[in-house]
Amino acid sequence: MKMIQCVLPPLSGLLTVASMDVSSKPREIKRMIGVAPQENNLDPDFTVLQNLLVYARYFDIPKPVALKRSEELLKFFQLEEKRDVIIDQLSTGMKRRLILARALVNEPQILLLDEPTTGLDPQARHLIWDRVHGLRKQGVTVILTTHYMDEAAELCDRTLIMDKGKIIEEGKPAELVRKHVGEDVLEIDYDEKTMKTLQAEFPSTRFEVVSDKIRVFTSEPHGVFETFLRQFPTRGATIRNANLEDVFLKLTGRQLKE
16 A cells, blocks of 8 residues: 555555556656545644645645535535534544545545544444445545455455465455355354364365354355254354355465454
8 A cells, every 4th residue: 555655665566556657656646646544643633624624735725625625525424513623522433534535635536545444333334335435436446455354345346365465366356255165155163073074074175263163165065064964963053155254264274363
């Protein structure tokens, strides 16, 4: 993200944004992107509206235009009633929405979101999602980093899965799920005996322990499920729809929180 923002130079190779080299055209690139960082870097000495107006000065936006644009953004992010409130009086979700609004003051063609909903409650998360959908409909290119796989599936047309700084897979979320996992995943209550029995019964099947569950990656989860029920009728198991988290786990062999 910091390389796209022209804050850090590329470690290797060539990086371009809108066909412009980040090394030779940083000023031009910065004027066409908006950045919403994960950390709260709002100015606590200013009100909600003042945070937007002061930020607009960095782009030499005329004051009448900046005021009109700021008012529109506050309405878009449902913050118009908080326009004259200082930052410390906002909830965490409101601060996140204001950071997003500020990133749009210069009407960027590209919006960079770094973990946009970390720490938010479900209602606040979905409000952010709704606003991101609205921006995409307006033609804004949105690039986001997230550890929430449901968020990536909801918001992204194209997903890059990274492990230890390397891209290990990319594609449309639904296509990645079909390619690497299939439609369904079987989850079984974990114990060592169950694990050993299933591994002996299905030696070519991939099993991963996630918390207190055995996650079974197979093209025929229903067959494994039936075998499991015959041998362990009192233990719990469920078949659910596969998701991007399953893809990450299968490709890396570890959970997202690791």
